[in-house]
Amino acid sequence: MTDLLKEIEAQIAGAKTTAAKQNVGVIREVGDGVAKIEGLSDAMLNEMIDLGNGVTGLALNLDETEVGVVILGDYTQLKEGGEARTTGKLLQVPVGKGLLGRVVNVLGEPVDGKGPIKSDKTYPVEKIAPGIIRRRSVSQPVQTGIMPIDAMIPIGRGQRQLIIGDRGTGKTTICIDTMISQARLNKAAELAGDKDYRSLYCIYVAIGQKQSTIARVISVLEQAGAMPYTIVVASPASDSAANQYLAPFAGAAMGEWFMDNGMDALIVYDDLSKQAVAYRQVSLLLKRPSGREAYPGDVFYLHSRLLERAARVGEKYGNGSLTALPIIETQSGDVSAYIPTNVISITDGQIFLETDLFHQGVRPAINVGISVSRVGSAAQLKAIKQVAGQLKGDLAQFRELAAFAQFGSDLDAKTQAQIDRGKRIMEIFKQGQYNPIPVEIQVVVIWAAQNGYLDQVPVPRVKEFQNKLTEYFTTRKAQLLAKIGKEKALSDPLKAELKTAAEEFKQTWK
Amino acid sequence: MKITKRVKRETKQLYRFCLLNGLLDENRVRQVVQRVIAAGKRDCPSILAHFLRLVKLDCARHTATIESATPLPTDLQTVVQTGLAHRYGLGLTTAFAQRPELIGGMRIQVGCDVYDGSVRARLEALQKSF
Numbered sequence: 001m002t003d004l005l006k007e008i009e010a011q012i013a014g015a016k017t018t019a020a021k022q023n024v025g026v027i028r029e030v031g032d033g034v035a036k037i038e039g040l041s042d043a044m045l046n047e048m049i050d051l052g053n054g055v056t057g058l059a060l061n062l063d064e065t066e067v068g069v070v071i072l073g074d075y076t077q078l079k080e081g082g083e084a085r086t087t088g089k090l091l092q093v094p095v096g097k098g099l100l101g102r103v104v105n106v107l108g109e110p111v112d113g114k115g116p117i118k119s120d121k122t123y124p125v126e127k128i129a130p131g132i133i134r135r136r137s138v139s140q141p142v143q144t145g146i147m148p149i150d151a152m153i154p155i156g157r158g159q160r161q162l163i164i165g166d167r168g169t170g171k172t173t174i175c176i177d178t179m180i181s182q183a184r185l186n187k188a189a190e191l192a193g194d195k196d197y198r199s200l201y202c203i204y205v206a207i208g209q210k211q212s213t214i215a216r217v218i219s220v221l222e223q224a225g226a227m228p229y230t231i232v233v234a235s236p237a238s239d240s241a242a243n244q245y246l247a248p249f250a251g252a253a254m255g256e257w258f259m260d261n262g263m264d265a266l267i268v269y270d271d272l273s274k275q276a277v278a279y280r281q282v283s284l285l286l287k288r289p290s291g292r293e294a295y296p297g298d299v300f301y302l303h304s305r306l307l308e309r310a311a312r313v314g315e316k317y318g319n320g321s322l323t324a325l326p327i328i329e330t331q332s333g334d335v336s337a338y339i340p341t342n343v344i345s346i347t348d349g350q351i352f353l354e355t356d357l358f359h360q361g362v363r364p365a366i367n368v369g370i371s372v373s374r375v376g377s378a379a380q381l382k383a384i385k386q387v388a389g390q391l392k393g394d395l396a397q398f399r400e401l402a403a404f405a406q407f408g409s410d411l412d413a414k415t416q417a418q419i420d421r422g423k424r425i426m427e428i429f430k431q432g433q434y435n436p437i438p439v440e441i442q443v444v445v446i447w448a449a450q451n452g453y454l455d456q457v458p459v460p461r462v463k464e465f466q467n468k469l470t471e472y473f474t475t476r477k478a479q480l481l482a483k484i485g486k487e488k489a490l491s492d493p494l495k496a497e498l499k500t501a502a503e504e505f506k507q508t509w510k
Numbered sequence: 511m512k513i514t515k516r517v518k519r520e521t522k523q524l525y526r527f528c529l530l531n532g533l534l535d536e537n538r539v540r541q542v543v544q545r546v547i548a549a550g551k552r553d554c555p556s557i558l559a560h561f562l563r564l565v566k567l568d569c570a571r572h573t574a575t576i577e578s579a580t581p582l583p584t585d586l587q588t589v590v591q592t593g594l595a596h597r598y599g600l601g602l603t604t605a606f607a608q609r610p611e612l613i614g615g616m617r618i619q620v621g622c623d624v625y626d627g628s629v630r631a632r633l634e635a636l637q638k639s640f
Contacts, residue, residue, distance in 0.1 A: 019626055020625075021624070022623070024624050038567070039622040040622060041623075042623075065563070065564070
């Protein structure tokens with residue numbers, strides 16, 4: 001006992017207490033989710049500020065005598081004259097596989113009622129994007145399961161592909177389909193024990209959406225079994241503007257963890273127009289000078305620094321990737337507005353969705369003519385490239401001829417055949433929502449269309465033919481499909497097998 | 511009262527004029543206030559309000575408030591004053607105050623910098639850590 005007492009006494013004698021320096025300020029003004037704090041001379045940009053009462057803020061404006069802070073939380077508890085102090089920390093969110101299958105808010109806190117998140121690592125929400133040395137070019141595909149995209153506007157891992165269109169044209173659906181497709185591929189690879197397959201994890205960032213819409217997306221993902229591979233970052237319309245502006249950055253931080261650890265991730269920002277509006281609100285409240293459409297001058301930088309974080313890194317740096325699918329909502333198809341033009345110029349391609357096409361029954365309502373993927377073709381599967389290489393050109397020609405044929409003039413046989421083929425291809429590209437098509441099936445269907453197997457099928461029955469063909473191949477020619485999936489290219493023997501199978505099917509088709 | 515950018519700029523110039531060797535000169539401050547009032551410009555109240563704010567902030571930057579639960583002995587006061595002068599340079603005014611709620615230890619504030627070695631602060635930190 002005496003030894004113990006001596007030991008404690010020695011420890012007390014050896015213990016040194018120091019008063020750490022703190023930087024404090026006084027709240028001068030508070031309201032609308034923004035506070036002006038006098039003092040805080042050591043505050044850093046984007047530093048978290050402790051405003052007391054458990055409320056934190058983010059330092060966004062560093063002036064000579066005061067700091068402009070956006071409040072992350074309930075600002076009604078704060079009062080003028082209250083003390084604020086710097087924390088020396090940047091805003092961070094938890095990262096890791098523990099977040100998969102969860103719905104979190106901007107701060108990475110669970111909002112799905114499934115208990116605490118198992119994560120011991122955090123990442124800052126604002127991070128410098130990988131530099132030139134760390135990057136490598138896009139070379140692996142993201143199989144969206146949406147035929148016109150995989151065939152004509154392919155997306156590669158590490159690419160930034162914009163999805164743009166008016167409200168109600170199916171922008172979110174494309175992203176959900178892509179996420180479901182990834183989940184199916186991941187699951188199939190896990191079941192087959194395919195170690196070469198690189199699972200693609202998904203992050204869905206919902207910005208400024210109705211809570212009911214977010215709940216619907218989550219339920220669709222759950223029904224499709226995609227939630228175990230997905231993280232949902234929710235910042236609904238009822239969230240503060242600051243939270244809505246920060247949500248994509250929080251999602252990007254979660255995605256970066258996968259990339260930094262040699263894994264692949266896909267992030268959907270739904271949508272960046274609403275984030276820009278939230279940022280405009282914050283900037284105006286902070287009394288920053290406004291520019292075009294009242295957006296602040298750095299709204300381009302806001303999106304460019306976010307989308308630059310999507311990358312494919314070299315093998316030396318883990319070989320991971322982060323693919324970004326930002327969504328932009330246009331007003332009456334005006335793609336020349338400020339935010340759409342900004343994001344178009346930042347991304348590696350765009351998928352245009354049109355209201356007219358949507359109402360004509362072309363779903364997904366992709367305008368293939370003006371949609372483009374600038375880097376994705378390098379990542380496209382060889383088999384798809386072989387069958388769909390000429391497709392975009394053929395369709396462009398078809399549209400031109402179809403427009404000409406509207407005048408009702410007589411057409412020569414060759415032109416008529418081109419128009420007929422085009423109509424059938426347009427028909428096979430129609431696809432139901434939440435039903436991604438495996439790549440092998442896509443190859444078979446496009447191959448059949450390109451080789452004239454659909455030419456004799458009346459246009460209204462093309463879809464029926466496609467469904468029967470798909471059924472025939474999945475039930476009776478599963479081995480052939482597996483071969484296509486394995487070889488990822490159409491060799492001559494495979495083409496011969498395809499031909500035999502297609503002939504067999506044609507005989508049964510009535 | 512709306513303080514425009516121009517008012518801020520002009521007030522800043524007046525404030526700079528009041529500095530002598532990096533420290534605020536009281537006579538100059540008085541002169542500036544008298545001259546601005548005498549000039550009777552339309553934006554005189556906003557200039558003076560902003561000027562007052564800058565002077566207040568300057569005073570806070572050059573004032574060390576030392577709080578303790580019990581009165582500090584003179585020798586300790588000297589040690590603290592010397593230490594602060596060494597860290598913040600000359601021209602620092604020190605004010606000693608008593609705050610029994612600190613329980614023990616000392617709390618020093620110079621402008622935005624706070625060195626809180628009080629028992630109360632430590633108890634609060636301990637409470638937060640749980």
